[in-house]
Each structure stands twice: as structure tokens, then as C-alpha cells.
Amino acid sequence: MIDTSTIRIEKTSQSRINELDEDNIPFGKLYSDHMFIADYIDGEWQDLRIVPYQNMSVSPAMTTLHYAITIFEGLKAYKNAAGEVVSFRPEANASRLNVSAERMCIPQVPESLFMDGLTELLKLDSAWVPSKPGTALYVRPFVFGTDEYIGVRPSNNYRFMIITCPVGSYYTKPVRVKIETKFSRAFEGGTGYAKAGGNYAASLYPARLAQQQGFDQLIWTDGKSHEFIEESGTMNVMFMIDGVLRTAPTSGTILKGITRDSVLTIARDWGMQVEEAPVKVSEVVAAAKEGRLQEAFGVGTAATIAPIATIGFEDELFDLPAADDSFFSKKVLKELDAIRTGEVEDQRGWVYKI
Numbered sequence: 001m002i003d004t005s006t007i008r009i010e011k012t013s014q015s016r017i018n019e020l021d022e023d024n025i026p027f028g029k030l031y032s033d034h035m036f037i038a039d040y041i042d043g044e045w046q047d048l049r050i051v052p053y054q055n056m057s058v059s060p061a062m063t064t065l066h067y068a069i070t071i072f073e074g075l076k077a078y079k080n081a082a083g084e085v086v087s088f089r090p091e092a093n094a095s096r097l098n099v100s101a102e103r104m105c106i107p108q109v110p111e112s113l114f115m116d117g118l119t120e121l122l123k124l125d126s127a128w129v130p131s132k133p134g135t136a137l138y139v140r141p142f143v144f145g146t147d148e149y150i151g152v153r154p155s156n157n158y159r160f161m162i163i164t165c166p167v168g169s170y171y172t173k174p175v176r177v178k179i180e181t182k183f184s185r186a187f188e189g190g191t192g193y194a195k196a197g198g199n200y201a202a203s204l205y206p207a208r209l210a211q212q213q214g215f216d217q218l219i220w221t222d223g224k225s226h227e228f229i230e231e232s233g234t235m236n237v238m239f240m241i242d243g244v245l246r247t248a249p250t251s252g253t254i255l256k257g258i259t260r261d262s263v264l265t266i267a268r269d270w271g272m273q274v275e276e277a278p279v280k281v282s283e284v285v286a287a288a289k290e291g292r293l294q295e296a297f298g299v300g301t302a303a304t305i306a307p308i309a310t311i312g313f314e315d316e317l318f319d320l321p322a323a324d325d326s327f328f329s330k331k332v333l334k335e336l337d338a339i340r341t342g343e344v345e346d347q348r349g350w351v352y353k354i
């Protein structure tokens, strides 16, 4: 049993909060004053602590540097209309971290350890939670093996950490995406459903090729036939075709997005037709050609909703209508924002007050 009431706190003597300019937040460069750490040693999580954000030294033989024994989560903290710090469905991140952990032979992180670490850290660094519309404090919990061991085997020791960084709006412009039909992100029996470091390393090269062709992001297709849409790099994808909201089911090859679940839940509550079933690339392409593809957008914590402006497939480009306030993607984004800020009642218990 871990006693999470014993988090040791060492406060920084030199806050960097004056470096935070809410109107101009550099993405992923400025980290808040503190970080949470817990170490897994001798089969137990121990030495829970919050310390000033700083570099750490590791062994050159640390297993994770060689074999990517590492998993992560991503969530956000916001200021609600009353100025309180809230987070969105953090328990879902805690439980997904453990789904990823199992696949990577990483020990489970008890939900209380995750939630208490998160809560104490956000309390201490609450001044780092920006309040301008579109801004948030991005929270990155992660776990990695710390053994000094060059052989391939699960690590015996691990570190769980939480770091945070303020962020502005992620994608301001609608994105251009390419449907990828050569490279694969995931395949049956693989690790696609885990938020595991190696998945992202493997996606960099195909993503770079797409960027060289003028795209912002990829839409991955299934690793076997490349006939079915899977998801984007760090977002699930949804299509509105003939008035039906379509998205791929979360099989073993797709990351089970919390934003995805929230959007589908709201759509169903609004009485919309929702189909969680394999989406054929050919169907999307045909719908785009015939003007029946009304909307396409990515859903994920980083951007919340990222409207897609252009889809590239083989040698063709399909432009989508620009999203206006009548679009589902706009309405659902507004609803999610209103739930977080407290303007709309949180009927589903999604908002967690720090």
C-alpha cells in the first residue's frame, strides 16, 4: 500500500512564472515550476515528491534509452469561469495509463497515486494554469524503466513523473491531412492501443514525408489492407457523411481517445446518428467527390477538435467546406468548452476540481 498523504514537497526558491505570457505561449518549451516524481523500487512505489522542475541524470545504459520502455498520458487543466483550476476526466487518463502499462510490462500506477500526484502538483502550480480562451496547462504524466541494464527484458525499477506546460491553441488553422497507404502505425497484435513512446518514434518518418508534400498530419489506415481509416498521429478522426457521425471502432490498433469518447457521448445525447464501425477509405473518397462529406475533424486533448480542410489521397486532393457555426464540430467544441468553464452543467461528472 502506498500512503499518498506523504508527498514530500520541495518548493522552488525562484519561480519562473514571469516568463509566462498568456498571449504568446511557445508550444512545449516552457515548463511550470515543479514536477511530481515517484520511484518504483523493490516492487513498490515510493519516495513520492514534488520538486523544482529540473534536469535529471540517468545511466547511459538505462534500459528505456535503448528499448523504449516508456508510456505517457496527456490531459489538460483549465481555469473555469469562477477562476478555479479544473481538469477534464483525469481518472480516464489514470486508467488508460494502466492499459498501456500492462502491454509494456510496466507496473500498474495506482489511481490514487496518479490522482494525488496530479492534484498536489496542480495546487502548487495553479498560477501556471492560464485563463485566456483556448489556453490551458498541458499535463504530461509518464512512466519509464530506470534499470541500468543493456539486455532486453522488462525493467525492475521505474519512475513515474508528471510535468506540466502552459499551451495556447494547438491548431489555429484547419489542417491538411494525407491518407497514408504505404506506411503503418499499428497492426493487429501490436501496440497501437497503448500510449507507448515507440509508437510515436515510428510515426515520425512517414509524417515527415507527408510534411514535405505539404500536409500537416497523416490519417493512418489499417496495417494489413490500407483500406480502412484508423486515426491520426495524436488524434482520433471523425467524419460526417450524409448526416451520420462516423468513426473507426477502437480495436487493438487504435488509441482509445478520451476526447473521442466525450464527443461520441455528446452526439448520442443530442440524438444524432453515430456509427462506430470500420470506415472505408473508398467511402470517404466517394463521399468527398459527391459532396456528401460534410465534415471531417480530428479529436484529441491537444487540439480538442481540429477541423480538416483538405484530404489528400493518392494523387488527389479533396477540399472540404469551411466549418461554420452550424457544423457539428463547432457545436461540440463549444459544448466541451462550456462544460469545462462551468457555463453548462457537468451532468456526466467529467469535470474534476483541483
Ligand SMILES: *Cc1c(COP(=O)(O)O)cnc(C)c1O
Binding pocket: 074, 195, 231, 232, 233, 234, 235, 236, 255, 256, 257, 258, 259, 260, 299, 300, 301, 302
Ligand atoms: C493521445 C492520442 C489520441 C487522443 O486521445 P485523447 O485521450 O483524446 O487525448 C488519439 N490517438 C493517438 C495515437 C494518441 O496518442
